[in-house]
Amino acid sequence: MCGIVGYIGHRCVLPILLDGLRRLEYRGYDSAGVAYILEGSVHRVRSEGKLGKLDLLLDGIRDVPSPVGLGHTRWATHGEPTEANAHPHTDCTGNLVVVHNGIIENYYTLRQQLQNEGHIFKSETDTEVLAHLIEKHLNGNLVQAVRDALMEVKGAYAIGVLWQGDPDILVAARKQSPMVLGLADNECFLASDIPALLPYTRDVIFLDDGEMAILSRNGAEVRHIDNGKPVVKVSQTISWNATMAEKAGYKHFMLKEIYEQPQAVLNTYRGRVMPELGEVSLPEIELSPDLIKGLRRIVLLACGTSWHAGLVAKYWIEKWARLPVEVDLASEFRYRHLILDETVLTVPISQSGETADTLAGLRMAKELGSPVIAICNVVGSTITRESGGTVYTHAGPEIGVASTKAFTSQLSALYVLALYLSQVRNSLTRGAIMGKISALMSVPGLLEEGLVPWHQQTMELADTFYSYSDFLYLGRDIHFPIALEGALKLKEISYIHAEGYAAGEMKHGPIALIDRKMPVVALAPHDHVYEKVLSNVEEVKSRRGIIIALGEKGDEGISRIAQYVVSVPRPEDPDINPFLYTIPLQLLAYEIAVARGCDVDQPRNLAKSVTVE
Ligand code: AGP
Secondary structure, eight states, X not given: OOEEEEEESSSOHHHHHXXXXXXXXXXXXXXXXXXXXXTTEEEEEEEESOHHXXXXXXXXXXXXXXXXXXXXXXXXXXXXXXXXTSSOEEOSSSSEEEEEXXXXXXXXXXXXXXXXXXXXXXXXXXXXXXXXXXXXXXXXXXXXXXXXXXXXOOEEEEEEEEETTSTTOEEEEEEBSOOEEEEETTEEEEESSGGGTTTTOSEEEEOOTTEEEEXXXXXXXXXXXXXXXBOOOOOEEOOXXXXXXXXXXXXXXXHHHHHTHHHHHHHHHTTTEETTTTEEOOTTOXXXXXXXXXXXXXXXXXXXXXXXXXXXXXXXXXXXXXXXXXXEEXXXXXXXXXOOOTTEEEEEEESSSOOHHHHHHHHHHHHTTOOBEEEESSTTOHHHHHSSEEEEOOOOOOOSXXXXXXXXXXXXXXXXXXXXXXXXXXXXXXXXXXXXXHHHHTHHHHHHHHHXXXXXXXXXXXXHHTTOSEEEEEEOGGXXXXXXXXXXXXXXXXXXXXXXXXXXXXXXXXXXXXXXXXXXXXXXXXXXXXXXXXXXXXXXXXXXXXXXXXXXXXXXXXXXXXXXXXXXXXOSSXXXXXXXXXXXXXXXXXXXXXXXXXXXXXXXXXXXXXXXX
């Protein structure tokens, strides 16, 4: 996934581009470049690798008095991560430059046609096709040329275009890849994501699919790409400030975000629960009570960590709202022969709101008449704008690629959603809802109390276990998804092979793996399946396995069997245990990854949001 930054205004452009690209580093990239106009000429500087290399190349020109330019960090999709393939790309003249995020699916055909018409290509990328296609259509009017070019393009794009022939404008356009505009006095910004804009403005406009924007010092004009007609857009004010997107003194964004979870969980349910009334409120859900009472099924749709959140919510919704819940991997869901209609509520769950598979799934659900309510962390993201309503998680910007506070915020939102469904369907008494609200409201305090001791315990465990190459995570019932999440955290930031498994499955295969070389992390809260988990842990011990158990302080049963125990307090209501048991697993993964010297915030091969299939 790539990062785009553009600026037109009254300041020197290069420092703004570099700063913006740095704030988008979390999106993952392997080359970078900038382009700007100075004294009537287009200048371009590019490099493979990280921004530090590009920055070195800007020595001596960083403060050139150019007021307009584009910057880009590229995640290679077509062509190796080299300087030649780095954006921005130019047309034959070198006077027109393009930056692009997405995939041009028909680039090969277009490239052939353009080459036959005499265009000379200098890279292996699909993006360069856009530069030559716009050049082909350019007849003094850049906006029209971009429109004409994009009418020939198939695929996903968010683009920025700059032309020496019209240096007073920047043109942006989007289809299926995010693009946000920043508005300020006598200057305009464009970016792939909000953090790049925050030091300069919090007034933003999100482009929708099929829209383009003409940016100038006087502001931004939005039009439909296909017919060129103006689009009325309402700017939104982002509540995040620049520091929220900084590390705030933590070693990594991920650690900062782990410690932000008490506040993120609270911010997500705040204003939605009324403990004194025993009621929850979700005005974002504009579904009639009759429709909700008539629902026969819920489909939770997501990828990765968000899918794990859905797996946890299944237990809450089925237990409280007495509604069958399917939890689908979006990449599987979108290619199945779906049975959906107006009696099925589809809930896409996504931190970024831009995950291609989840977006495709929600579009299919809508086509089949299923009402769609999203759970999402990014205001105005594509998934939120295409859903019937959105229950926003208020986790704030999550910069670390490994999802942490977004996950527990999703749990908070899904917990409230489960109570809301129960309330409308009268499947829980007011008193029972009051009790569940009270339990949820105890979570931030329990997390605050646990974070430092859990961190200390997991630091010690990391010293012992960081060199192991295989881990097995076991959980039952609502903690099976937490075992999956713990394993995902470890594998994605430490590159250690880790599997999450339903503890009851041990005899059906995984027990063959047990030996002293593979630590087993067992989740053993005192709930209705505690005894079953204990017997699974016994099986591991009797085969000389190494056991790291998460269990309640002073729990005799666990302490007798496990060589290592991380203590987790026993809450009054076991239904909130998933919030508590997740955090030590996040910290264990984090400390092991740090001990292994891994790039915790930008793990290899991973992007923060997978906006292409
Ligand atoms: C989780 O740590 C990963 N970053 C990844 O699995 C992520 O949860 C998944 O790609 C879904 O992203 P989304 O929530 O933005 O849709």
